[in-house]
Amino acid sequence: MKSPSDEPKDGLTVTPPKKWAAGVPAVVHALEYSLQQTSPRKTAVDLLTMNQVDGTDCPGCAWADPAPGHRNRNEYCENGAKHINDEATGKRVTEDFFRAHPVSDLAGRSDMWLNQQGRLTRPMVKRPDSDHYEPISWHDALNLLAEELRALDTPDEAVFYTSGRVSNEAAFVLQLFARAFGTNNLPDCSNMCHESSGYALHETLGTGKGTVSLNDLHHADLIFVVGQNPGTNHPRQLSALEEAKLNGARIIAVNTLPEAGLLRFKNPQKARGLVGQGVEIADRFLHIRAGGDLALFQGLNRLLLEAEDERPGQVLDHDFIGANTSGFEEFAEHARQISWDDVITATGLTREEIEEVGADVLRSERVIVCWAMGVTQHKHGVPTIREIVNFLMLRGNLGRAGAGACPVRGHSNVQGDRTMGVWEQMPDAFLDALQREFGFDPPRAHGLDSVNAIRAMGEGRIKVFLGVAGNFVRAAPDSAVTEEAMRTCRLTAHISTKLNRSHTVCGRTALILPTLGRTERDVQSGGEQFVTVENSMSEVHTSRGRLKPASKLLLSEVAILCRLARRTLDGRVDLPWQEFETDYGAIRDRIARIVPGLHDLNRRVTRPGGIRLPNPVNEGVFPTAVGKALFTRNAWEMPEVPEGHLLLQTLRSHDQWNTVPYTANDRYRGIHGSRRVVLVNPEDLAELGLRAGQQVDLVGVWRDAAERRAEGFEVVAYPTSRGSAAAYYPETQVLVPLDSVADISNQPTSKAVLVRLQRTV
Amino acid sequence: MNTVEETIEVAVPVRTAYNQWTQFEGFPRFSRVVKRIGQLTPSVTAWVVGVGPLRKEFEAEIVEQIPESHVAWRSLDHSPWHEGEVEFRALAQDRTAITVRMRIRRRGAAGVLTAVPGAAGRVVRQELACFKEFIEGLGEAGGGWRGTIRKGHVRPGEPERSKSQVPTWPVG
Numbered sequence: 001m002k003s004p005s006d007e008p009k010d011g012l013t014v015t016p017p018k019k020w021a022a023g024v025p026a027v028v029h030a031l032e033y034s035l036q037q038t039s040p041r042k043t044a045v046d047l048l049t050m051n052q053v054d055g056t057d058c059p060g061c062a063w064a065d066p067a068p069g070h071r072n073r074n075e076y077c078e079n080g081a082k083h084i085n086d087e088a089t090g091k092r093v094t095e096d097f098f099r100a101h102p103v104s105d106l107a108g109r110s111d112m113w114l115n116q117q118g119r120l121t122r123p124m125v126k127r128p129d130s131d132h133y134e135p136i137s138w139h140d141a142l143n144l145l146a147e148e149l150r151a152l153d154t155p156d157e158a159v160f161y162t163s164g165r166v167s168n169e170a171a172f173v174l175q176l177f178a179r180a181f182g183t184n185n186l187p188d189c190s191n192m193c194h195e196s197s198g199y200a201l202h203e204t205l206g207t208g209k210g211t212v213s214l215n216d217l218h219h220a221d222l223i224f225v226v227g228q229n230p231g232t233n234h235p236r237q238l239s240a241l242e243e244a245k246l247n248g249a250r251i252i253a254v255n256t257l258p259e260a261g262l263l264r265f266k267n268p269q270k271a272r273g274l275v276g277q278g279v280e281i282a283d284r285f286l287h288i289r290a291g292g293d294l295a296l297f298q299g300l301n302r303l304l305l306e307a308e309d310e311r312p313g314q315v316l317d318h319d320f321i322g323a324n325t326s327g328f329e330e331f332a333e334h335a336r337q338i339s340w341d342d343v344i345t346a347t348g349l350t351r352e353e354i355e356e357v358g359a360d361v362l363r364s365e366r367v368i369v370c371w372a373m374g375v376t377q378h379k380h381g382v383p384t385i386r387e388i389v390n391f392l393m394l395r396g397n398l399g400r401a402g403a404g405a406c407p408v409r410g411h412s413n414v415q416g417d418r419t420m421g422v423w424e425q426m427p428d429a430f431l432d433a434l435q436r437e438f439g440f441d442p443p444r445a446h447g448l449d450s451v452n453a454i455r456a457m458g459e460g461r462i463k464v465f466l467g468v469a470g471n472f473v474r475a476a477p478d479s480a481v482t483e484e485a486m487r488t489c490r491l492t493a494h495i496s497t498k499l500n501r502s503h504t505v506c507g508r509t510a511l512i513l514p515t516l517g518r519t520e521r522d523v524q525s526g527g528e529q530f531v532t533v534e535n536s537m538s539e540v541h542t543s544r545g546r547l548k549p550a551s552k553l554l555l556s557e558v559a560i561l562c563r564l565a566r567r568t569l570d571g572r573v574d575l576p577w578q579e580f581e582t583d584y585g586a587i588r589d590r591i592a593r594i595v596p597g598l599h600d601l602n603r604r605v606t607r608p609g610g611i612r613l614p615n616p617v618n619e620g621v622f623p624t625a626v627g628k629a630l631f632t633r634n635a636w637e638m639p640e641v642p643e644g645h646l647l648l649q650t651l652r653s654h655d656q657w658n659t660v661p662y663t664a665n666d667r668y669r670g671i672h673g674s675r676r677v678v679l680v681n682p683e684d685l686a687e688l689g690l691r692a693g694q695q696v697d698l699v700g701v702w703r704d705a706a707e708r709r710a711e712g713f714e715v716v717a718y719p720t721s722r723g724s725a726a727a728y729y730p731e732t733q734v735l736v737p738l739d740s741v742a743d744i745s746n747q748p749t750s751k752a753v754l755v756r757l758q759r760t761v
Numbered sequence: 762m763n764t765v766e767e768t769i770e771v772a773v774p775v776r777t778a779y780n781q782w783t784q785f786e787g788f789p790r791f792s793r794v795v796k797r798i799g800q801l802t803p804s805v806t807a808w809v810v811g812v813g814p815l816r817k818e819f820e821a822e823i824v825e826q827i828p829e830s831h832v833a834w835r836s837l838d839h840s841p842w843h844e845g846e847v848e849f850r851a852l853a854q855d856r857t858a859i860t861v862r863m864r865i866r867r868r869g870a871a872g873v874l875t876a877v878p879g880a881a882g883r884v885v886r887q888e889l890a891c892f893k894e895f896i897e898g899l900g901e902a903g904g905g906w907r908g909t910i911r912k913g914h915v916r917p918g919e920p921e922r923s924k925s926q927v928p929t930w931p932v933g
Binding site for chain 1: 801802803804805820822837838908911912913914915916917926927928929930931932933
């Protein structure tokens with residue numbers, strides 16, 4: 001896949017990677033970008049209400065907010081500020097824009113260019129055999145979509161995709177509509193980011209969510225930060241890590257790249273962060289090979305078991321293991337047989353390095369492991385997280401203060417959308433509750449996740465695709481395959497705030513349904529509304545927009561879905577869509593009766609800080625089939641990388657939010673002016689006969705015969721771990737084979753893409 | 762390090778005394794110094810204590826809790842500034858001895874206050890007297906949690922299930 005015509009090509013400059021994150025530059029860059037997009041007044045309104053108790057939840061990430069009364073006046077990070085003001089931009093995409101730019105032109109534009117055109121302002125339709133979007137009224141647009149849905153042979157010919165920006169209320173309405181319509185085809189962005197976490201935690205602990213709170217991080221003695229880059233993707237996590245450090249914690253960062261945010265943090269909220277040296281984050285940095293995390297925790301677990309042999313009764317928490325877990329003996333027998341050669345080969349670390357970490361663990365009473373997509377997006381992502389759970393359980397680091405499992409989720413309401421039932425495999429208890437509450441019989445057969453939805457589209461089994469938020473075409477793997485699949489649909493429709501590539505790679509008919517942003521006032525006939533979201537630490541709270549909507553013709557996500565549902569289901573299933581649209585409190589009343597733990601939602605969620613959903617693990621309850629936490633035996637595994645090849649990971653730049661790059665810069669990594677770069681260890685470059693500055697094509701290697709090629713990348717010598725390379729997402733999604741998925745979770749393996757670098761001819 | 766030990770007898774059964782004491786969020790109903798307590802998890806409580814205009818916030822971990830026996834806690838710091846235990850002993854069917862043992866490190870403003878000779882003991886004595894007046898006046902506990910905690914790990918009382926049912930399906 002070639003680079004879009006508008007992308008900068010000759011402007012690359014490379015400077016040494018930064019060794020610290022945030023500080024004054026973060027403030028400057030945030031304000032600079034914000035003021036380019038919108039007015040000083042809007043910037044001020046946005047920023048000062050962001051993440052405040054009665055304000056707007058930042059859509060930037062799912063990191064938890066401090067308790068009410070403990071929040072900063074400026075409770076946001078550089079990336080959140082950029083994101084929220086990117087939404088508040090004064091630029092508008094008008095009818096004239098679409099007259100000037102046919103779809104074929106837009107399809108050749110970069111993600112950055114498309115985003116920079118501004119906010120969508122009215123519904124648009126691309127008719128069959130037309131190359132232009134043209135205006136359409138809401139009435140006609142929703143009738144068109146409803147008629148296509150009603151004309152399907154079976155409801156399973158439709159797919160309803162959700163991205164993590166969607167509020168709880170809209171997510172609940174979407175899944176209700178899809179199931180009342182008759183399908184469980186509800187893929188979501190979770191399928192592509194933390195699905196492995198959900199499966200592994202649910203299997204071993206009986207709950208799919210993380211077990212720690214922000215306070216637990218503050219009280220921990222030892223925190224692992226594995227396969228995640230908080231400086232760019234969850235910058236407010238750095239404040240929690242800083243506080244933990246100031247309280248005396250040690251931090252071990254495990255990554256293939258020495259990311260700036262893992263090394264040192266200058267907290268821009270504090271005077272010491274603005275003028276001082278900041279706080280060193282990682283006491284140890286383990287420069288691990290890609291996909292080596294399973295072996296690392298297997299090695300650590302073996303060390304703990306051997307330490308127990310030397311000092312019986314002093315290392316393992318036998319009380320916890322005996323009372324709360326099952327399968328310890330089988331696990332221990334397996335773990336003792338892990339070979340050090342295998343551990344060292346897979347991790348690229350020395351035994352001494354791992355033993356030093358083991359000593360840290362033995363000195364620590366409270367241990368937390370945080371992880372993100374560097375762990376989940378591997379073939380063995382699920383076993384890796386199961387091994388992390390084994391590691392935590394050995395010393396009772398679960399279910400008590402300052403200890404536990406912390407999957408760090410990216411999209412701001414990705415966890416809440418799943419809580420609301422957006423999942424293709426919802427358990428019968430949830431479907432039974434829907435049936436009791438609404439009087440229809442929800443389909444029981446499992447639906448399609450993201451990967452299977454693409455397969456089904458490619459095979460012509462899906463006729464209608466509706467995306468609620470997000471940019472499915474770019475977030476999904478195997479871009480060429482995904483794009484071809486989308487084009488087979490009879491109708492594709494997207495509920496969006498801004499233009500993206502999913503609008504340009506479309507079915508025979510395509511609809512753009514523009515919606516309110518989270519920063520905007522949502523006024524319905526029942527008055528001004530708020531929505532609710534759930535963060536990564538299971539806190540459910542409100543979010544209210546304060547700004548005037550970008551256009552009078554925008555509808556909220558809830559309104560669009562309710563109007564669509566009414567038209568589609570008219571005469572088939574009678575549900576109170578009008579009531580839901582008028583007053584979101586009516587939706588929350590129904591959520592309260594269906595979703596466990598959210599009883600009395602309307603009253604409780606408006607308390608400062610909202611509702612903290614308890615984690616059963618912290619109450620000594622493990623809702624697995626056997627009522628106990630499960631130790632698991634996980635076979636050693638590492639990615640195979642034949643000679644002459646590299647294992648590529650796709651990653652985001654610092655100036656980027658999900659699929660949307662704001663600029664072509666990535667200042668923490670020292671990349672300026674171009675995103676078409678591939679970061680490779682200098683020793684690997686020498687072995688491959690390449691040097692920095694050369695142009696290469698990235699050629700994917702997979703078991704099928706398809707050629708996957710990302711063209712025209714400049715080689716940058718970078719301290720990645722040996723055998724690993726890195727390049728930006730979503731440009732390199734073209735290289736991720738659709739069938740290359742994590743075992744069990746079916747999550748694309750975007751951190752383990754086998755490639756060879758071929759000099760550009 | 763200040764060490765305080767105070768005992769009081771209350772004219773209620775040990776189960777009543779224990780049940781009421783462990784309704785931590787109800788402390789401000791009788792206490793002079795506890796302004797607010799939030800029970801974050803069965804083993805973690807967030808406290809606001811104060812005298813006059815002074816306020817101190819801290820979190821405490823319950824490390825041991827055995828019904829009708831004792832509750833042991835420590836503040837959640839790397840170097841706990843206070844820790845201790847409350848012991849419940851049945852003296853008769855309707856008489857219970859409650860003993861508070863507390864160790865306080867002299868650190869910060871709270872440390873300065875507790876450094877005044879006898880001050881900490883006086884506060885604990887007063888608080889126990891307040892509890893006695895409260896529980897004897899009520900004659901019964903306003904709730905009760907029958908689970909146990911050992912080394913910070915919670916074991917729910919049988920056949921108690923999770924306090925609040927929550928979604929447990931996988932979250933991606």
